Amino acid sequence: MALGKDSSNKFEVTSLTEKSQVKAEQGVESLQAIAxxxxxxxxxxxxPEALYVHITALSALNPLLQQYESRARSVVxxxxxxxxxxxxTRKPKISYLFYPDFxxxxxxxxxxxxxxxxxTLETTYRDxxxxxxxxxLHRKETFVTPDYPQYQQFAELTxxxxxxxxxxxxxxxxxxxxxxxxxxxxxVEIQGHHLVQHQTPNxxxxxxxxxxxxxxxxxxxxxxxxYRNDLSRPVRLAIDANLFxxxxxxxxxxxxxxxxxxxxxxxxxxxxxxxPYYSPDTPQTSADIVNLGYxxxxxxxxxxxxxxxxxxxxxxxxxxxxxxxxxxxxxxRGVVAYEDGVITTRNTFQKYYEQEELKRYxxxxxxxxxIPVALGVYFVFRDEAQAQLFRxxxxxxxxxxxRVCSRIKRFEDYQELLxxxxxxxxxxxxxxxxxxxxxxxxxxxxxxxLRRAFQVILQATNLEEWEEISEKRRQDLxxxxxxxxxxxxxxxxxxxxxxxxxIKGLFGNYKQACVxxxxxxxxxxxxxxxxxxxxxxxxxxKLPNSLWVHISALQSLDSLLRLYxxxxxxxxxxxxxxxxIKFHTKSAKISYLYYPNFDSDPHPLLKTCMTINLQDLHxxxxxxxxxxxxxxxxxxxxxxxxxYPLYEKFAKLTRQEEDWGLLDDWRSISHYSxxxxxxxxxxxxxxxxxxxxxxxxxxxxxxxxxxxxxxxQEKRRNQxxxxxxx
Numbered sequence: 001m002a003l004g005k006d007s008s009n010k011f012e013v014t015s016l017t018e019k020s021q022v023k024a025e026q027g028v029e030s031l032q033a034i035a036x037x038x039x040x041x042x043x044x045x046x047x048p049e050a051l052y053v054h055i056t057a058l059s060a061l062n063p064l065l066q067q068y069e070s071r072a073r074s075v076v077x078x079x080x081x082x083x084x085x086x087x088x089t090r091k092p093k094i095s096y097l098f099y100p101d102f103x104x105x106x107x108x109x110x111x112x113x114x115x116x117x118x119x120t121l122e123t124t125y126r127d128x129x130x131x132x133x134x135x136x137l138h139r140k141e142t143f144v145t146p147d148y149p150q151y152q153q154f155a156e157l158t159x160x161x162x163x164x165x166x167x168x169x170x171x172x173x174x175x176x177x178x179x180x181x182x183x184x185x186x187x188v189e190i191q192g193h194h195l196v197q198h199q200t201p202n203x204x205x206x207x208x209x210x211x212x213x214x215x216x217x218x219x220x221x222x223x224x225x226x227y228r229n230d231l232s233r234p235v236r237l238a239i240d241a242n243l244f245x246x247x248x249x250x251x252x253x254x255x256x257x258x259x260x261x262x263x264x265x266x267x268x269x270x271x272x273x274x275x276p277y278y279s280p281d282t283p284q285t286s287a288d289i290v291n292l293g294y295x296x297x298x299x300x301x302x303x304x305x306x307x308x309x310x311x312x313x314x315x316x317x318x319x320x321x322x323x324x325x326x327x328x329x330x331x332x333r334g335v336v337a338y339e340d341g342v343i344t345t346r347n348t349f350q351k352y353y354e355q356e357e358l359k360r361y362x363x364x365x366x367x368x369x370x371i372p373v374a375l376g377v378y379f380v381f382r383d384e385a386q387a388q389l390f391r392x393x394x395x396x397x398x399x400x401x402x403r404v405c406s407r408i409k410r411f412e413d414y415q416e417l418l419x420x421x422x423x424x425x426x427x428x429x430x431x432x433x434x435x436x437x438x439x440x441x442x443x444x445x446x447x448x449x450l451r452r453a454f455q456v457i458l459q460a461t462n463l464e465e466w467e468e469i470s471e472k473r474r475q476d477l478x479x480x481x482x483x484x485x486x487x488x489x490x491x492x493x494x495x496x497x498x499x500x501x502x503i504k505g506l507f508g509n510y511k512q513a514c515v516x517x518x519x520x521x522x523x524x525x526x527x528x529x530x531x532x533x534x535x536x537x538x539x540x541x542k543l544p545n546s547l548w549v550h551i552s553a554l555q556s557l558d559s560l561l562r563l564y565x566x567x568x569x570x571x572x573x574x575x576x577x578x579x580x581i582k583f584h585t586k587s588a589k590i591s592y593l594y595y596p597n598f599d600s601d602p603h604p605l606l607k608t609c610m611t612i613n614l615q616d617l618h619x620x621x622x623x624x625x626x627x628x629x630x631x632x633x634x635x636x637x638x639x640x641x642x643x644y645p646l647y648e649k650f651a652k653l654t655r656q657e658e659d660w661g662l663l664d665d666w667r668s669i670s671h672y673s674x675x676x677x678x679x680x681x682x683x684x685x686x687x688x689x690x691x692x693x694x695x696x697x698x699x700x701x702x703x704x705x706x707x708x709x710x711x712x713q714e715k716r717r718n719q720x721x722x723x724x725x726x
Contacts, residue, residue: 035089037062045142051087054102054143058085069094072116075123081525082114084143092118099137100486103150103616104356106157106190109134109176111485129489133177138167149616153193160195164188189306189364192357196302228259232293234323234377235260241373241390243289243319244269251287253312254295255279290316297324297351305351306365313366318382322362326355326376355572356617369488372573375610388484389496395479395566397472397555401426402465411460417443418457421450425466428498429473430505436498474506475559481517482524483566489514524563531585533560540583541638547583550598550639554581565590568612572619575610580639588614595633599646602653602689605672606631629673634663653689659712660684660691660705 039046043060044053058066065087072094073079082096095115099108111134115124128134137143138161141154148154161167164186172178183189189196231239238244250264255273265271274282292312299305313320353361355375362370362378370378371391381387401422404411411418420439424432431450432440440450447453458466477499484490492500492510507513523529534540534547539556541548549557554565565581568574568590578592591611595604607630609622624630633639634657637650644650657663662678669675679685683697683705693702 031090031092033064034068034087037065038087038089041065043145045139049088049090051089052084052097052143053087054084054145054148055080055082056148057143057145060145068118072096072118072121075121076114076116078114078522078525081522083108094118102137102140105360106140106193107136107138107176107179109136129485130491133175135174136176136179138170138173138179150193157190157193157195164195191302191361191364192354227257231263232260232291232323233374234293234321235264235291237373237377238289238291238319238321238379239267241379243379248289249287249317250289250291251285251315252291252293253284253315254292254308260291260293284311284315286315286317288318289321290319291321293321293323294325296322297353298348300351309362309365313380316380316382318386320380320382321377322370322380323377324351324353324358326353326358355619372570374573375575377573384490384494385496388490388494389499391484392477392480392496392499395483395562396476397562399426399429399469399472402461402469404460405462406460408456408460411456414446414453414456417446418453421453422457425454426469428502428505429470430502433501433505436501470506473502477502477506477513478517478520479559479563479566481514482521482563483570485518485521486567486570520560520563524560524567527585527588530560530564530583530588533558534583534585537561539641541635545584545586547585548639549581549583550636550644551579551581552644553639553641556641564614567614572612572617575608577608578610580633590614598633598636602636602686603632603634603675606633629671631670632672632675634666634669649689653691656691659709659716661708661712662691 038044038051041051041053041061043057044051046052053061058069061069069085069087076082076096078098079096081098083099083102084097086095086097088094093115095113097110098112099105100111101108110128112128113126115126117123139154139158141148141151141158144151144154158167166182166186166188167173173182230236244250244264244267246268249270250261250272252258252261252271252273255261255275255278257278258273258275261271261273270287272282272285272287273279274284290312292309295308295312296305299308309322312322353376355372358376359370359372359378362368362380366380368380369387370380371387372378379390381390404415417439420437421432421443424437431454434440437443437450443450443453447456481489492503495503503510503513507516535542537547537558539549539553547561554562557565561583564583575592575594577594579595579598580593582591582593584591589611591609593606594608595601596607598604606624608624611620611622612618613620635654637644637647637654640647640650654663660682662682662684663669665678669678683694683702685692685694693706
C-alpha cells in the first residue's frame with residue numbers, strides 16, 4: 001500500500017486491488033439493503049446517517065451487516081483494535097473509530113478513525129490525537145449489548161445526565177470543549193461514572209428537591225492525620241525523581257502534624273506548611289513544590305474537595321504532588337457509606353478512588369494531564385516542557401560508555417578532555433548541538449570540531465557499541481512518544497530543548513519519530529506479537545504463560561515490552577514496593593509483585609500482587625501477608641541481568657539445587673508448603689544461600705541421594721554445563 005499525507009491532516013491509503021476486480025470477485029451489496037438492515041437493527045446507536053456499534057456487538061448484528069463489515073476489515077489490519085464501527089446509511093462507507101479509554105472515561109475522546117470505501121476498498125486515515133477539541137462520546141450504553149460488563153454503569157450515568165437536561169442540546173456537546181461548557185453552565189462535574197452537582201445550575205431546567213434532608217454527621221477530619229517516622233510516600237518519590245534542587249521551596253497544603261515540613265527543612269530546603277486544624281495561622285504561600293498529600297480523600301464535601309485541589313494548584317510554581325487513597329481489597333471493611341465515600345471507625349471520612357478515577361478527577365478539575373508515579377500518587381507540572389522531559393526520562397534505558405579497547409596515543413593524551421563528550425553521547429545517543437556541552441570550546445580548540453574529536457574516540461573504542469547506544473535512545477523516544485498517544489501528544493515546541501534536539505538528531509524530524517512510534521503502538525496491541533516477543537526475550541524468567549523480570553531488568557527488555565508495561569504504569573502507576581513484573585502472555589495483563597527481602601532471602605515469599613487488565617484498566621489487588629501457603633520464587637538469577645550485583649550468588653544456588661534434584665518439578669514447589677516438602681524429601685536444609693544435608697537423615701537414603709547428585713553433576717559436565725562444585 002502507498003502512504004501519503006495531504007494538507008487536511010488525512011492520510012490516504014490506496015489498495016493495490018483494482019476496483020473492477022473487487023466488484024467482480026467480491027460483489028457489493030445494495031446500499032439500500034445495508035441501510036435497511038441498519039435502520040431495523042436492535043443493536044447499536046442509530047443516527048440519521050449512520051449506525052454505530054461497539055466492536056464486541058458485531059456478532060449480534062444482521063448477518064448481512066457482518067458480511068459487509070468483514071470485507072472492509074480485510075484492508076484494515078488495525079480493525080481488531082477499533083472501539084466502534086460506523087455503518088454509513090447514505091454512502092458505501094464503513095468507519096473504524098478508536099476510543100482507547102472507552103471503558104474508563106465516561107466521555108472518551110476520539111483518537112483516530114479509518115474510513116473504508118466498501119466499493120473500491122480505498123481507506124482514509126485521520127488522526128485526532130493532536131486536536132485541541134476532539135469529538136467525544138455520550139450515551140455509551142447504546143453502542144453495546146446489555147450483557148456488556150459496564151452496561152449498567154454507562155446507563156446509570158446517562159440517566160442522571162438526562163434528568164438534569166445535560167444531553168438536550170446534542171449539537172453543542174459533541175466535542176470536548178462544548179461538553180465542558182455545558183457542565184460548567186450546569187455547575188456539575190463527572191467523577192468516574194458519577195455525576196456530582198456543586199451548585200444550582202444556570203439553566204431554566206426545574207430541579208427536583210428531596211422532601212427532607214437528614215442532618216450531616218460531624219466528621220473529625222483532623223483525626224485522619226497520622227504521625228510518620230519518615231517522609232510521606234509522595235514527597236519521598238519527588239526527592240527520588242530529583243525534583244528538589246538547591247533553591248527549591250516546598251509548601252505542604254494540609255500538612256497534618258507537619259512531619260514532611262520538618263524533614264524537608266532538615267534537608268536544607270525552604271519548607272512551610274498549612275493545616276486547618278494543626279497549623280491554621282501559617283500563611284498559605286506559593287512554592288516551587290506543593291504537596292497535597294492524602295487530603296482530598298478525607299474531605300467529605302465535594303465542593304470543598306475541589307476547592308482544596310484548586311487552591312493547592314494556585315500555590316504551585318513548578319510541581320504539585322497529589323496523592324489519595326485508592327481502592328484495594330477490603331478497603332471499606334468496618335465502615336459506613338456516606339456521600340461518595342465512607343465514614344470510618346475513627347469517625348473520619350474516606351473517599352477511596354479507583355486509580356484511573358483519581359487521575360481523571362485531577363485532570364478535569366485542573367485541566368492538566370497528571371503523571372502517575374505510584375499507586376495513588378500523581379505529579380502535575382506547571383511547565384509542559386518539564387512535564388514531557390520527566391515523562392521521557394522515565395522510559396530511558398540504561399547505557400554504559402563503551403570501554404576503551406585499543407591503546408591510541410592521541411586518545412590517551414586527551415582522554416580526560418574527551419570524557420565529557422563520551423558521557424554526553426552515552427546519555428543522549430547523539431552529538432551535542434552548539435552550546436549543549438560546557439567543554440565544547442576547549443574540545444574544539446584542540447580538535448577543530450566535536451566530530452573530529454569523536455573520530456579519535458572511535459579509534460580507541462568500538463563503533464558498533466556507539467551505534468547500539470544511538471539505537472537504544474531511539475527506541476526510548478519511540479516508547480515515550482507512543483505512550484503520549486494515550487493522552488495528548490505534545491507539539492514539538494512543548495518539548496524540552498534537549499528532547500527536541502534528540503528527535504532531530506535521532507529521527508531527522510518530529511513527524512518521522514511519531515510515525516515510528518505509532519507503528520510500534522499498533523504492534524503492542526497484538527497479543528500474539530507480545531507473546532512472541534516474551535518467548536524470544538533474552539532477559540527474564542520464561543514460564544508457559546508468562547515472562548517474569550526483576551524491576552531492575554525492565555530497561556533491558558525489548559522496547560515493545562517496555563511499551564507494553566508502560567501502557568499500564570503510565571495510567572495506573574506501579575505498585576510502589578513491587579520488585580518483580582509479570583507479563584501475561586495469554587491475556588492482556590501486567591502484574592506487579594512484591595517479594596520482601598528479594599536479595600537476602602534465597603526464596604522470598606510473595607507478599608502483595610497488583611494486576612492491571614490493559615483492556616479495561618481494571619485493577620485487582622491481593623495481599624498474601626496472612627496466607628499460610630504463599631507463592632515463592634526460584635531461579636532468581638533468571639529475573640535479573642548478568643550485571644546485577646548478586647547474580648552469581650543466585651546462579652550458584654540454582655546450580656546446586658538443580659544438582660540436588662530440588663527443581664525438577666517446578667509446579668510442586670511454586671508454593672511454600674511444596675518447597676518445604678521437597679527439601680524434606682531430599683534430606684536437605686537451606687542455610688542462607690548454601691544447601692546442606694540434614695544431620696538426622698537416614699544413612700542409606702542419604703547415600704542414594706548423594707549418588708544421584710554425583711550422576712547429575714557428571715552428566716552436566718559431559719554436556720559442558722557448569723555444576724555446583726565447580
